[in-house]
Amino acid sequence: MNRALFVRTWRAQRLKLLICTIAIAAWSTFLPVIYKSFGSQMKALVDSGVIPKQLTDFGGGDVFSLPGAIAIGYIHPIAIILVSVFAVGFATSAVAGERQRGTLEVILARPVSRRTVYVTFLVAAIAFIAIVLAAAIAGTLLGSGLSGVASELPLERLPLLWLNGVLLWAAVAAIGLAASVSFDRLAPALGITLAVTVVSYFLEILGSLWPDAKGLQPYSLFHYLAARDDLNGAASASGFAILAVVAVVAIGWALVEFPRRDLAAPS
Amino acid sequence: MDALTTKGLSKAYGRGAPRVHLPGHAVATEVRALEDLSIAVREGEIFGFLGPNGAGKSTTIRLLLGLLHPTSGSAQVLGLDIVRDSVAIRSRVGYLPGGIALYDSLSGEALLDYLGDLTGRPSVRRPELLDRLELSARTLRRLVRDYSRGMRQKIGIIQALQHDPELAILDEPTEGLDPLMQRAFYAILDDLKAAGRTIFFSSHVLSEVERVCDRVAIVRRGRLVALQEVATLLEHRKRNVELRPESSDDVPSLEGVPGVSGLARTADGRLTCQLEGDVGPFLAAIAGHRIADLTIEPAHLEEAFLELYEDAEPDSDDAQTATQAQPPAPTEVAR
Numbered sequence: 001m002n003r004a005l006f007v008r009t010w011r012a013q014r015l016k017l018l019i020c021t022i023a024i025a026a027w028s029t030f031l032p033v034i035y036k037s038f039g040s041q042m043k044a045l046v047d048s049g050v051i052p053k054q055l056t057d058f059g060g061g062d063v064f065s066l067p068g069a070i071a072i073g074y075i076h077p078i079a080i081i082l083v084s085v086f087a088v089g090f091a092t093s094a095v096a097g098e099r100q101r102g103t104l105e106v107i108l109a110r111p112v113s114r115r116t117v118y119v120t121f122l123v124a125a126i127a128f129i130a131i132v133l134a135a136a137i138a139g140t141l142l143g144s145g146l147s148g149v150a151s152e153l154p155l156e157r158l159p160l161l162w163l164n165g166v167l168l169w170a171a172v173a174a175i176g177l178a179a180s181v182s183f184d185r186l187a188p189a190l191g192i193t194l195a196v197t198v199v200s201y202f203l204e205i206l207g208s209l210w211p212d213a214k215g216l217q218p219y220s221l222f223h224y225l226a227a228r229d230d231l232n233g234a235a236s237a238s239g240f241a242i243l244a245v246v247a248v249v250a251i252g253w254a255l256v257e258f259p260r261r262d263l264a265a266p267s
Numbered sequence: 268m269d270a271l272t273t274k275g276l277s278k279a280y281g282r283g284a285p286r287v288h289l290p291g292h293a294v295a296t297e298v299r300a301l302e303d304l305s306i307a308v309r310e311g312e313i314f315g316f317l318g319p320n321g322a323g324k325s326t327t328i329r330l331l332l333g334l335l336h337p338t339s340g341s342a343q344v345l346g347l348d349i350v351r352d353s354v355a356i357r358s359r360v361g362y363l364p365g366g367i368a369l370y371d372s373l374s375g376e377a378l379l380d381y382l383g384d385l386t387g388r389p390s391v392r393r394p395e396l397l398d399r400l401e402l403s404a405r406t407l408r409r410l411v412r413d414y415s416r417g418m419r420q421k422i423g424i425i426q427a428l429q430h431d432p433e434l435a436i437l438d439e440p441t442e443g444l445d446p447l448m449q450r451a452f453y454a455i456l457d458d459l460k461a462a463g464r465t466i467f468f469s470s471h472v473l474s475e476v477e478r479v480c481d482r483v484a485i486v487r488r489g490r491l492v493a494l495q496e497v498a499t500l501l502e503h504r505k506r507n508v509e510l511r512p513e514s515s516d517d518v519p520s521l522e523g524v525p526g527v528s529g530l531a532r533t534a535d536g537r538l539t540c541q542l543e544g545d546v547g548p549f550l551a552a553i554a555g556h557r558i559a560d561l562t563i564e565p566a567h568l569e570e571a572f573l574e575l576y577e578d579a580e581p582d583s584d585d586a587q588t589a590t591q592a593q594p595p596a597p598t599e600v601a602r
Contacts, residue, residue, distance in 0.1 A: 004384035012372070102368030106426075109332055110385040111358035263334040264280070265325045265365075 001120045002112050009094075009124045016085060017128055021135040024082045028073055028139025029146070035069035036147035057208050060228055066152040067231035070140055074165060074227045079136065080201065086128035087169040088193050091176030094121035095258070096189040105263065114259045118181060122251065125173040126166070133165040154231055161230040167243040168225045172197055174250035181258035196221075221246065268346075270434050270465035271308040271331065275340035277301055278326050300326040302489045303340065308482075313456060313466040315480035315497070317473070317572060323489040324469045325365065328436055331467075332362060345433055358387065361432035365439040365469070367423035371412035375402070375422055378411055382426045390429040397425065399451050416443040424452065428459070435459065436467045441475060453479050477501070477568040485572060493571075500571045505529075505541040507564045508549070512536065513557040524552045 043064045045051050061071030073079055095118070098104035107117060137158050144150040175196055179189035200220040207217035217223040224239035278301040301323040308314040318324050329335040331344055333353030342349045344356045370378055383390040397407070400421040411419065420443040428435055441449045456466055456479050470476050476483060477497055485493040493500070505528070512518045515536050521527050525548040529541040542549055542563065553561070 002385070004381060007384075008381050102364075102366075103370060105329075105334060105364055106368065106382065107385060108334060109357060109360075109362040109364070110382070111354045111387060112385060113354050260336070262280070262336060263329070265329065 001123055002116050005107065005112065005117065005120045006124055009121065013086075013090060013124070013128060017131060020082045020085050020132050024079060024132055025135040025139035025142070027076075027078050027082070028070075028136040029143035030139075031069045031073040032066060032140065032143035032149055032153075033147045035063055035066050036149050039063050039065070039069070058205070060204075060208060060223075060226060062228075065228075066144065066149055067154075067228045070161070070231060071227035073136070073140070074161075074225060075204070075222065080197075083129060083132055083165075083169050084172075084197065086125055086132065087172040088176050088190070088197055090128060091121070091125045091173040092180045092189040092193050093186055094125070094177060095180040096183050096186045097180075099184050099263070100186050108263070114181075115255055118177065118254055118258050121180075122174065122177055122254075125177065126170050129169040129173060130162075130166050133162050133169070136165070137162050154233070157231050157233060157235075160235055161227055164225055164227065164230050164235070164240065164243075167240055167247070168221060171221055171243045171247040171250065174247040174254070178250040178254040178257070181254045181261070184263075268310050269307045269343075270310045270312075271306075271314075271342070271344050271467060273304050273306050273327075273331075273340065273342040276304040276327070276330060276337055276342050277339045278323075278330060278335055279338045299489050301330070301486075304486070304491055305340075306484050306491065306494055308465060308467055310465055311460060311463045312481040313460055313468055313479050315476040315483035316467060316469040316486070317471075317476060317483055318486040319471075321488075322486045324486060325438065326489075327486070328362075328438055328467075328469065331436065332357060332360070359433045361427035361430065361435040363423050363427040363435070363437045363440055365442070367419065369411045369419060369422060372410065374408050374410055375414065375418075376404075376407040378422065379407070379426055379429065383429060386430050388430040392431045393425060393429040396428055396455065399455055400424065400448060401451070417445060417448065420444055421448065424455075428455070432464070434465045434467065436469075438469045439471065440468070441470070441472060449475065473567070473569045473572055483568070497568065500568065501565075503543065504567070504570050505543045507562075508538075508540050508542045509560075509562045510538040510540075510553065510558060511560040512538070513559045517556050519553045519556040519558075521549070521552055524548050527552075 042051075046064075058072060058075070061073075061075055062068030063072065095104065098107065108114065140158070141150075141153070144153045172193070176189070176193040179192045183189045201222050202220075203213075203216045204220035204222035206213045207215070207220070207223070221243065224236075224243050226234075226236060226239055229235050277299065280298045280300055304323070304327060316324055316327065326335060330337055331342060331349055333349060333356070336350065345359050347356045349356065370381075373381065379390065379393065383393075397403075402418070402421055402425070406418065411422065414422070420440075424437075424440060427437065441452055444452060453475070456468075459466060466479075468476065468480060480497050482494070482496050483500065484491055508527075510519070518536075518538065521530055521538065521540060526542050526544045526546075527540050527549060528543070529539070531539050533539065546563070
């Protein structure tokens, strides 16, 4: 890892990081409040049959329990977009964006290997994701405290939830960076990573709402973000392992592909 | 010792392109951007690397810096292999890319600090370079996005030279500089040379190459066509001569004088000819005659350059060498 490159990356992203951190903390504060305010009414509605039962397991979450409400917060598009700013946006533009602007060759004219550049951007991406998800945990703690449900929160399992989130988004970021080092332009790198993320999300949500599509869920990365299970003490080691394997494969690809590529003069 | 050597260095693009092509679509073929380049740049010299767009100049530079991988051949920079020791090479080299892209959101000072930190060597020459290129502290505090083209180029030059590299690779370094700054830059090059630094200099501006370079290599369509001392290259160029005798009764006879060709007489009595090589025989032939005016135009690199290209087929837009192209043999390729 290169310290100067990391510091420059940090400085370039810090405002974005601050905004996303505050936003996700606010969003995560909101969910325990929703659970406290509407959880029992929603359960009564579902029990009465007014709301289809399938809607009670949206993306592996619900509003009838605090862990379920927190899980909804993690799979909700708002959280997905906020973390994607770094896992997709930053990761894909890290190398391909520099290449497109022509600044990559200014970096690579220095005594910095391509692998070092890649590892620096990877560490930065994971650090940004880890900070945003830590803010989500902080928001959850705050929201639980404010709404008086802190006693229902298994504090000792929050680090596991954070780790699960970091692993999922690190896998997405690794895919984004692998795409980023493979193209000279941002558009294809962004397109591929967005496609993987959106299709993956669609498969998970579709499977959670439609029993016939349940078989598609294991093909989704989001299926292995089991926030409710993490908080209920039913976390699956295989889910963590699958996310880790996806990340490792993407990292391996990038570490092999990036140094091998020809970086012709920008056209 | 040589600062830079290449042996049969070649680069082809488009390998593995599909062999089956749809009707109406351009056929992708292997394009040889650089073929069998063998040059040696001596330590402490200013070496000009010339060629039109697409001749292979940038490909060569990018190969030397490890941005491209050679298809065949080898090269050493400061005694280090360009494939195995690329990072070590870049710690001792300064590079100015052609049309350099900079970080617009940084101030000039922050940018130079950042690039200096990436290099990992103290920016010992920066104050002197800022002074000579007339970049004030106030200017450096402005964002790069507000800089003119010339100011960006100055920043590009400073970032390449601020850490006092042993070898500077400069691609079109005076692009965008006004004539005064060009002179300041030439003076910087002279000082670097005096300090024993080596400059590998790529340019389209033949007059400046002629002004600053000790030797030049000329590439055409990926192949080396000449590598000579600038002085030697010019020595063999024909110079235009115009001579006006004081009287039409006292005209020197230049027929058969060694080096003189194209002799002609204008209606107003002037003699014109071309002179090649040693001027001694010519001067001896006109000695004793009363000459009202004599002009011998200096030879220019441009003429040598054009002569080497005059029999070339027109280059395509990217002008890269097709596999079948057969450029002429190098002219006096020698160290």
